[in-house]
Amino acid sequence: MNNKKGVMRLAIFLTLVMVIAATKLAGDLSVRIGQPSVLGKLLAGIVLGPAVLNWIEPSALIHDFSEIGVVLLMFIAGLETDLDQLRKNWKASFAVAIGGIVLPFIGGYGVAQAMGLANAQSIFIGLLLCATSVSISVQTLKEMNQLHSSEGTTILGAAVVDDVIVVLLLAVMMSLLGGESDVSLSMVFLKKAIFFVVIVLAGWFAIPYVMKRLSTIHVTEAVMSIALVFCFLFAYFAERMGVAAIIGAFAAGISISQTSFKHEVEHKVEPIAYTLFVPVFFVSIGLNISFAGLGSQLLFLLLITLTAIASKWIGGGLGARLTGFGNRASLSIGAGMISRGEVALIIATTGLEASLLPEQYFTSIVLVVILTTLVTPPLLKLMFRSDSEATAKDA
Incomplete structure (x- = not known):
């Protein structure tokens, strides 16, 4: 037994060595060739995983560390969000979210119908393409110093709106088509309402009061500890209320950003996140790739990928354009909404279990x-660079 535990410890240590070293080296190489470092980190996961070298396989450790990584990533995004800018761009965020839901749904449904899938399955695939996860976009925007820009805050706001709407639509679909008669739609909507009321009240009153009162207790890193408690508490509460944990973490970050402890927390949480947990998150995405049995799925894969990219890019961009953004800025915002990330993976797993997603298409x-x-980081960099060049010419 002791020998088995020893082997497991060695495997954990070696996995972390490979993850940290590979993501940092791949990130540096990516920057050297003019791409965001996050692209290299994502590709490192593919190379290390079952698709290429098979040195690292998906495991409970990787999953748990990656969950912490994405929560911390969105917590940092909340800390760095300009709340005034977010309020200013709320109409644009809502329009971007709606555009990024309507077009992907139509596109996904159409492709699925063309491939001969049943109506319920086609609706589900359309809904799945509506999902957005801006964890990767956040990291890319941060690298380009665009997280505070009007485009960056619009993307973050739109992601929150998108997540809430998609979760509600999923609940409706599971109730009507998934065979889950015990799903109470009124309860689903009530839980979402309770979540936002509690989060707003806690962020407005509880967090500033508690952090101020407990910041002077005689323990090491009191402020940082309290901040992480709120980060994970909000993430936990979000999950319990049927909202993605990343939304709770993002709300906690915004709340703390309104206190005098913002810079201290931001300065100290980044080493924790970017040294260990966020690299594992990037690698975990690549570990899901497998090329086995894809021969008969190539046409579906090609059509649905092109539809996923184009519909979100155009839909989000159209929403931004209709609310006053210029053409290039609108395309930049649309590009930031393309990544589906862990939100779509969760929806896909849910659909598989409910027989709404055929197993052969998973x-x-x-x-x-x-x-x-993978396409989001280079596309974002291209769009923002084009936007900057256009601004410089106009000047």
């Missing part, structure tokens, strides 16, 4: 999620 859908995640 691998293709996972690949679509990963491909949309």
Whole structure:
């Protein structure tokens, strides 16, 4: 037994060595060739995983560390969000979210119908393409110093709106088509309402009061500890209320950003996140790739990937354009909404269990999620660079 535990410890240590070293080296190489470092980190996961070298396989450790990584990533995004800018761009965020839901739904449903899937399955795939996860976009925007821009805050706001609407639509669909008669739609909507009321009240009153009172207790890193408690508490509460944990973490970050402890927390949480947990998150995405049995799925994979990218880009961009953004800025915002990330993976797993997603298409859908995640960083960099060049010419 002791020998088995020793082997497991060695495997954990070696996995962390490979993850940290590979993501940092791949990130540096990516920057050297003019791409965001996050692209190299994502590709490192593919190379280390079952698709290429098979040195690292998906495991409970990788999953748990990656969950912490994405929560911390969105917590940092909340800390760095300009709340005034977010309020200013709320109409644009809502329009971007709606555009990024309507077009992907139509596109996904149409492709699924063309491939001969049943109506319920086609509706589900359309809904799955509506999902957005801006974890990767957040990291890319941060690298380009665009997280505070009007485009960056619009993307963050739109992601929150998108997540809430998609979760509600999923609940409705599971109730009507998934065979879950015990799903109470009124309870689903009530839980979402309770979540936002509690989060707003806690963020407005409880967090500033508690952090101020407990910041002077005689323990090491009191402020940082309290901040992480709120981060994970909000994430836990979000999950319990049927909202993604990343939304709770993002709300906690915004709340703390309104206190005098913002810079201290931000300065100290980044080493924790970017040294260990966020690299594991990036690698975990690549570990889901497998090319086994894809021969008969190539047409579906090609069509659904192109639809996923184009519909979100155009839909989100159209929403931004209708609310006053210029053409290039609108395309930049649309590009930031393309990545489906862990939100779509969760929806895909839910659909598989409810027989709304055919098992033979599951691998293709996972690949679509990963491909949309891989294409987002270089596309964002291209769009923002074009936007900057256009601004410089106008000046």
